[in-house]
Amino acid sequence: MATSAAARFLAALAGAAVLLVLLGGAAGAVVGHDDDAAAARRTMEEFAGFPASDYRGDGGGGSGGSSPFYVDSDGLQRQIDELASFSDSPVPSVTRVLYSDKDVQARRYIKGIMNQLGLSIREDAVGNIFGRWEGSEAGLGAVATGSHVDAIPFSGKYDGVVGVLGALEAIRMLKRSGFQPKRSLEVIMFTSEEPTRFGISCLGSRLMAGSEELARSLKETVDNQNVSFFDAADSAGYKMHPEELHNVFLKKDDYFAFVELHIEQGPILEKEGIKIGVVTAIAAPASIKVEFEGNGGHAGAVLMPARNDAGLAAAELALAVEKHVLESGSIDTVGTVGILQLHPGAINSIPSKSHVEIDVRDIDEKRRNNVIEKVHQSAIEISKNRGVLLSEFKIINQDPPALSDKSVISAMEFAAKQLNLEYKLMISRAYHDSLFMARISPMGMIFIPCYKGYSHKPEEYASPEDMANGVKVLALAMARLSLQ
Amino acid sequence: MATSAAARFLAALAGAAVLLVLLGGAAGAVVGHDDDAAAARRTMEEFAGFPASDYRGDGGGGSGGSSPFYVDSDGLQRQIDELASFSDSPVPSVTRVLYSDKDVQARRYIKGIMNQLGLSIREDAVGNIFGRWEGSEAGLGAVATGSHVDAIPFSGKYDGVVGVLGALEAIRMLKRSGFQPKRSLEVIMFTSEEPTRFGISCLGSRLMAGSEELARSLKETVDNQNVSFFDAADSAGYKMHPEELHNVFLKKDDYFAFVELHIEQGPILEKEGIKIGVVTAIAAPASIKVEFEGNGGHAGAVLMPARNDAGLAAAELALAVEKHVLESGSIDTVGTVGILQLHPGAINSIPSKSHVEIDVRDIDEKRRNNVIEKVHQSAIEISKNRGVLLSEFKIINQDPPALSDKSVISAMEFAAKQLNLEYKLMISRAYHDSLFMARISPMGMIFIPCYKGYSHKPEEYASPEDMANGVKVLALAMARLSLQ
Numbered sequence: 008m009a010t011s012a013a014a015r016f017l018a019a020l021a022g023a024a025v026l027l028v029l030l031g032g033a034a035g036a037v038v039g040h041d042d043d044a045a046a047a048r049r050t051m052e053e054f055a056g057f058p059a060s061d062y063r064g065d066g067g068g069g070s071g072g073s074s075p076f077y078v079d080s081d082g083l084q085r086q087i088d089e090l091a092s093f094s095d096s097p098v099p100s101v102t103r104v105l106y107s108d109k110d111v112q113a114r115r116y117i118k119g120i121m122n123q124l125g126l127s128i129r130e131d132a133v134g135n136i137f138g139r140w141e142g143s144e145a146g147l148g149a150v151a152t153g154s155h156v157d158a159i160p161f162s163g164k165y166d167g168v169v170g171v172l173g174a175l176e177a178i179r180m181l182k183r184s185g186f187q188p189k190r191s192l193e194v195i196m197f198t199s200e201e202p203t204r205f206g207i208s209c210l211g212s213r214l215m216a217g218s219e220e221l222a223r224s225l226k227e228t229v230d231n232q233n234v235s236f237f238d239a240a241d242s243a244g245y246k247m248h249p250e251e252l253h254n255v256f257l258k259k260d261d262y263f264a265f266v267e268l269h270i271e272q273g274p275i276l277e278k279e280g281i282k283i284g285v286v287t288a289i290a291a292p293a294s295i296k297v298e299f300e301g302n303g304g305h306a307g308a309v310l311m312p313a314r315n316d317a318g319l320a321a322a323e324l325a326l327a328v329e330k331h332v333l334e335s336g337s338i339d340t341v342g343t344v345g346i347l348q349l350h351p352g353a354i355n356s357i358p359s360k361s362h363v364e365i366d367v368r369d370i371d372e373k374r375r376n377n378v379i380e381k382v383h384q385s386a387i388e389i390s391k392n393r394g395v396l397l398s399e400f401k402i403i404n405q406d407p408p409a410l411s412d413k414s415v416i417s418a419m420e421f422a423a424k425q426l427n428l429e430y431k432l433m434i435s436r437a438y439h440d441s442l443f444m445a446r447i448s449p450m451g452m453i454f455i456p457c458y459k460g461y462s463h464k465p466e467e468y469a470s471p472e473d474m475a476n477g478v479k480v481l482a483l484a485m486a487r488l489s490l491q
Numbered sequence: 492m493a494t495s496a497a498a499r500f501l502a503a504l505a506g507a508a509v510l511l512v513l514l515g516g517a518a519g520a521v522v523g524h525d526d527d528a529a530a531a532r533r534t535m536e537e538f539a540g541f542p543a544s545d546y547r548g549d550g551g552g553g554s555g556g557s558s559p560f561y562v563d564s565d566g567l568q569r570q571i572d573e574l575a576s577f578s579d580s581p582v583p584s585v586t587r588v589l590y591s592d593k594d595v596q597a598r599r600y601i602k603g604i605m606n607q608l609g610l611s612i613r614e615d616a617v618g619n620i621f622g623r624w625e626g627s628e629a630g631l632g633a634v635a636t637g638s639h640v641d642a643i644p645f646s647g648k649y650d651g652v653v654g655v656l657g658a659l660e661a662i663r664m665l666k667r668s669g670f671q672p673k674r675s676l677e678v679i680m681f682t683s684e685e686p687t688r689f690g691i692s693c694l695g696s697r698l699m700a701g702s703e704e705l706a707r708s709l710k711e712t713v714d715n716q717n718v719s720f721f722d723a724a725d726s727a728g729y730k731m732h733p734e735e736l737h738n739v740f741l742k743k744d745d746y747f748a749f750v751e752l753h754i755e756q757g758p759i760l761e762k763e764g765i766k767i768g769v770v771t772a773i774a775a776p777a778s779i780k781v782e783f784e785g786n787g788g789h790a791g792a793v794l795m796p797a798r799n800d801a802g803l804a805a806a807e808l809a810l811a812v813e814k815h816v817l818e819s820g821s822i823d824t825v826g827t828v829g830i831l832q833l834h835p836g837a838i839n840s841i842p843s844k845s846h847v848e849i850d851v852r853d854i855d856e857k858r859r860n861n862v863i864e865k866v867h868q869s870a871i872e873i874s875k876n877r878g879v880l881l882s883e884f885k886i887i888n889q890d891p892p893a894l895s896d897k898s899v900i901s902a903m904e905f906a907a908k909q910l911n912l913e914y915k916l917m918i919s920r921a922y923h924d925s926l927f928m929a930r931i932s933p934m935g936m937i938f939i940p941c942y943k944g945y946s947h948k949p950e951e952y953a954s955p956e957d958m959a960n961g962v963k964v965l966a967l968a969m970a971r972l973s974l975q
Binding site for chain 1: 643792795803829831848849850920
């Protein structure tokens with residue numbers, strides 16, 4: 008049995024410089040005999056015309072050079088810059104909101120690259136886009152990768168994008184190196200990860216993971232211009248009947264593994280000079296919408312004792328969120344008031360309404376829920392003390408944390424070792440589509456450093472070298488998983 | 492000399508039911524002899540065909556009836572409702588911002604009524620509109636009245652409007668009653684009183700009062716869509732060269748008196764069941780713009796110790812404003828944060844910028860300035876503690892309070908007494924155009940009750956009866972001042 012497997016294996020990897028790297032581990036694992044591995048290496052050297060050692064990983068993110076196993080860093084950077092041009096805010100910032108014209112242009116751009124790579128393209132009802140490289144055993148669960156290209160207002164051009172364009176570059180590398188996947192490889196562009204338009208994070212992956220609750224709530228969901236979700240989707244070319252949302256649901260074994268490449272969005276890798284983060288868990292995110300209503304009135308005429316100021320209630324609550332988070336007893340607890348809006352929003356008018364949106368996360372779900380409960384109590388107390396109505400305290404999402412799968416972690420560790428890249432096991436405090444893919448597939452994430460940990464702002468930056476390292480680790484990890 | 496004055500006086504007031512009322516005071520004052528007053532009353536009774544006592548003021552806001560000295564309450568209400576239809580927000584709210592299309596339509600509507608009344612109309616460079624009823628001695632300083640029709644977002648339909656449409660109804664009453672002014676009577680529609688578009692309150696009256704500082708700063712003033720003041724004015728038909736702003740300035744003796752009718756915008760008159768407020772002083776308003784800048788960043792990835800959150804700095808400052816105001820030692824001190832905006836304004840993004848606009852008032856200028864200084868110290872302290880930059884602490888305006896003039900107060904008191912309407916001397920905590928007219932003319936204000944003191948919101952309401960009372964007091968006060 009071992010001999011025919013080796014033959015198939017060698018055929019799959021004929022000309023695949025990747026084999027040499029993989030032979031350092033997977034090939035041996037597949038054929039089970041070291042001497043066969045040596046034989047396979049000699050074959051490849053004759054076939055490839057260069058010594059095996061060249062593929063120990065040049066570590067230098069070499070963007071060209073003789074071996075086909077290189078990252079076209081210039082090409083990748085050009086694509087990132089071109090994609091960044093589809094934005095509703097001026098350079099260097101990027102604003103690309105779900106189903107906006109710029110989002111539609113970005114989707115067309117991504118599908119163009121998938122076409123060039125010869126991937127078979129599929130789009131589901133809400134606009135998740137799938138580019139598949141059929142494997143030799145296409146019936147098996149595929150190995151998927153991917154991320155998102157929507158961007159919150161005034162953000163940067165790397166968040167999510169590195170995991171889509173970088174994944175397509177990883178496929179290009181594997182194709183260029185002659186690699187032939189056993190399990191199909193699929194790159195997913197999730198329809199939207201940012202909550203900007205409808206207040207729902209990871210809308211695409213949440214549906215793929217089978218969220219009945221989201222399939223229900225989307226029927227009444229409108230954005231802040233009162234445009235319904237379905238009208239917005241229709242405007243972007245995704246006309247659907249509400250019942251079609253269930254077609255977006257995936258089955259548990261659709262994927263053998265899902266691995267996402269992403270910038271760290273934090274300062275640790277850069278600070279510690281480490282090139283790769285192997286993510287072991289994703290923190291549990293939660294978001295809350297709160298609204299207060301008071302009497303409002305004229306800023307001059309209404310004396311202080313007669314006031315019930317919805318704006319001051321919101322200010323108090325923002326500081327209460329900070330207090331409860333700092334008192335959680337763990338540095339892993341974070342809380343943010345990213346949105347605070349006053350109505351009518353005139354300098355000489357006491358705010359009659361305030362709208363607050365709160366983001367609370369922790370790697371410990373119970374601790375995170377405890378903070379949410381305290382924030383709720385504070386909101387009730389503040390409304391009583393200030394004589395304002397707590398007209399809404401709505402938990403938009405309260406997701407559990409997600410653990411990366413051991414098999415995917417080992418594939419990522421293997422790839423980093425093979426490429427001689429120092430790596431660090433770490434937690435992702437930011438949520439990602441991986442958080443929901445973990446519900447239907449073994450999941451893992453690869454982090455690369457980003458400048459000062461900046462993200463969600465124009466200064467967000469990842470170097471070509473760091474991106475090249477991430478792409479190579481992703482390519483090898485996917486290749487390895489594909490052959491399992 | 493006394494006889495010819497009486498003749499002129501009787502001629503001016505021939506058929507003027509108003510004379511009867513005025514004779515109770517002004518006529519006697521003008522001719523100097525009580526028996527002449529009695530003679531004039533008999534003449535009027537023969538001329539008017541009804542007993543003098545009818546004009547003691549029916550108190551009931553009679554909106555019709557045999558005497559020409561009535562308020563057409565239905566007509567006035569219809570005009571108020573028609574004017575309210577020029578709005579950029581749905582009924583019952585009104586949004587009518589300076590130089591917007593709706594503002595232009597409202598201006599046309601007001602000029603239409605001025606035309607119907609036969610007033611001679613003038614508009615200055617920035618769109619203050621003047622409707623003049625020429626007096627018999629037009630060379631004398633005129634008696635002016637008026638207010639504004641611009642409206643902050645989502646406000647009501649009475650603020651300012653009662654002082655323009657009500658003033659035009661007062662003119663109509665006097666004309667209907669055969670009154671003939673000695674000093675001309677002029678109704679002014681001030682181009683904008685609300686600071687909504689350019690952050691400048693009482694823009695029209697401030698310029699009329701000769702503000703060199705405003706004439707300078709308008710050259711660099713833009714709105715939050717980056718439209719310059721001059722482009723905005725041009726779009727509304729007021730094309731001007733910056734130097735023409737000085738043509739808006741009025742001279743100290745242009746007006747003999749200015750008296751403004753306005754809803755109280757506070758709860759006192761309604762609570763005490765009093766029909767008329769005679770304003771003795773207007774509180775000193777000040778507005779401040781504050782901006783903080785921090786590092787922003789990803790709401791999940793940046794741990795709490797590494798944050799400098801511009802949004803929390805703004806929240807702290809809002810509560811500091813309240814604290815300093817409450818600690819001023821006087822109930823007359825009021826402070827409001829009407830605008831608090833976070834950037835980029837995404838739930839999962841730590842605010843990197845915050846913009847706060849603060850409104851502080853008091854009838855005691857020193858006490859008000861003391862609060863402003865403390866707010867400034869708090870802003871500095873907060874920025875240090877939170878490691879954010881205090882990128883702006885700009886005092887937009889810091890105006891002194893204004894005292895009403897004794898002669899105008901007595902004319903208003905006289906009118907209220909003649910009409911048998913209980914009145915109360917009171918302070919206006921809200922600023923009005925009168926605050927600036929006081930710099931170039933003896934000034935006074937007439938308040939009428941409004942429902943629960945509500946203002947600057949759709950629920951703002953003044954009853955037809957209360958408006959009729961206000962119009963009558965205004966008419967009599969203007970008539971009396973016009974004959975001085």
